[in-house]
Amino acid sequence: MGTRKEQAEWRREQLLDAALRVFAAKGVDGASVKDLAEAAGVTPGLLYRYFVSKEALVETVLRERGFMPRLRELLTADRSGRPARQVLVELLVSFDALLAGNAELMAVFFSAARARAALAELTGEGQRLIGAFLDDRVAAGELPPHDTGTAARTLFATVAVNRATGSPIDVPALVELLYPEER
Amino acid sequence: MGTRKEQAEWRREQLLDAALRVFAAKGVDGASVKDLAEAAGVTPGLLYRYFVSKEALVETVLRERGFMPRLRELLTADRSGRPARQVLVELLVSFDALLAGNAELMAVFFSAARARAALAELTGEGQRLIGAFLDDRVAAGELPPHDTGTAARTLFATVAVNRATGSPIDVPALVELLYPEER
Amino acid sequence: MGTRKEQAEWRREQLLDAALRVFAAKGVDGASVKDLAEAAGVTPGLLYRYFVSKEALVETVLRERGFMPRLRELLTADRSGRPARQVLVELLVSFDALLAGNAELMAVFFSAARARAALAELTGEGQRLIGAFLDDRVAAGELPPHDTGTAARTLFATVAVNRATGSPIDVPALVELLYPEER
């Protein structure tokens, strides 16, 4: 029953799937309506029966294929009664897996390869240099032995992301967090 | 002397400045050659005397207006003989300032407003929820009192950036870094 | 049945017809895609649904509106059992008619008016002067009376065409053909 409606729903999902794939591969601007239609095995005209414009399709992909719902679910699950550290690890691992499993969607956020390459260069360089500095100070006995690689990546990433999203972090508080002053 | 050459050099810089502005505002794909020319107060044709293509202009902006050189300089400055924590703070503040001062360039990395909005939503939500979790556990006495807001942002940003750049972080090591097991 | 396909085929033919007309009038380089579209009463974009590029359109016109197939047919028809001279006349007249009927296509071979004018001047002058020479010698009794105008045109055209196509003719053999030495 509802064959008509089922078929329409199925087609809609198929179009969204194809669109996510194509947007990830070519970028939102780089993907033409023809590309999108071909990837879904339909004609351009048909897209307009399901989405009023290419822009609407983009927004729908971001909304319906986005991982915010899953993220919220993940973060709000009840975990009372279990040790905090264990919960934290589990939670962050899940989040990481969520990102990994949505690589295509993440790709849509960056304007093609250019951005990803630039970002990788930026963070790579920064982390390497901060890591070297930390190693020095550990060797000199000023800082206690610890995982300097992870520390460098943590410091760098935190400053960068929070600046990029427009809410800069309190740097002294960040340093205090990782390297608490003896009291 | 060299008025001709000076003028050409000046024009080149002016075109790059305008391009950075326009790319940041509209995204690389969203900015047409006409937009770029208008922002510089010249005709589209002139752009092609200075850059062989729009693509070449993009690359030049990224290269010549990029902050990698300044970043390297910043991170490699000699800071021996001063306390590690102080150096770290200074270093990260400088890096943060560098990013802040190059907001336009950062914007170029993201495909227009859409990406920035999505990223902000993603991180905001995640950090808020992790922060709430940490607060709970501090209230319950399981974790020592600390700056949970900063901690949440740190954890979240670190996992996200390192996944986005293709080199995922070791989550247990990250948690151990912020919340070392008593020994 | 097949109204859609028929219509598309008709449109394709129409575009080729219009293109042949415009190319003949303005030359291949002189005809813009806008000109071609206007001549066919469509928008430039439509041309690209039928031909991948202007260049492809040129090639298609040359191939599908070319007279090589008809020429081959003409020259290979069975004519055994009829006098050679009669066959030759018939054959050349047919060929001439073929060229006449495809004046537009011939025009495409020459880069616009300039070339045709130059060619006409060149041949006109040459034939006139050779004709005068032949008349002289006929008047002097050195050559037998004959159609000197035709002879002049023949000699001139033969040398010119064969040079232009890159396979120069054997001039003494040519002269011997028209004016055999007494034996």
Place this chain on the structure above:
Amino acid sequence: MGTRKEQAEWRREQLLDAALRVFAAKGVDGASVKDLAEAAGVTPGLLYRYFVSKEALVETVLRERGFMPRLRELLTADRSGRPARQVLVELLVSFDALLAGNAELMAVFFSAARARAALAELTGEGQRLIGAFLDDRVAAGELPPHDTGTAARTLFATVAVNRATGSPIDVPALVELLYPEER
């Protein structure tokens, strides 16, 4: 004396030489003013001191580097007192050499490679087929033994050129010329 004028004259010739070369290589429409200037080792602006427009340059090349003057000279030289056949051969050989020595200029008449290729195909095919026909008839004893290859090329070229230049030839007269009826 007149160093100024001499220099100007020299430059003018140099520009014409370069233009002939470039026009022949790329076609009149395919050669940009930049190409022309570069080939002459000057800047585009300078061309306009010597020729009011690109069009004027084209016309000047055709006029001043054309071979009409030399052709006229060649054809009107006094050759009285020498046998007609010998004169004809000499004359046509000179004409042929003139064309060969001005291959570049000839190239200017044709809109790039396309035209030359088409023309070569057309004549090649036609001459081959007519040649075969003549051979048959010679073998059958209907026509006297003669140079059928040259005859085929002659017949074909004559009809084609005269049609192309707009003054079609009298075909029966042409055939009578090569194959006179016994009387």
Place this chain on the structure above:
DNA sequence: CATGAATGAGAATTCATTCAT
């Protein structure tokens, strides 16, 4: 005389979108 920066018009081509079938 010579340069080359700058322009304005126009070239080929692409593309989101509409609509008759």
Place this chain on the structure above:
DNA sequence: TATGAATGAATTCTCATTCAT
């Protein structure tokens, strides 16, 4: 529901030409 022919606007880029230096 689905097609695909057709459009009109925009895009990147080229080019003949001008003119201040």
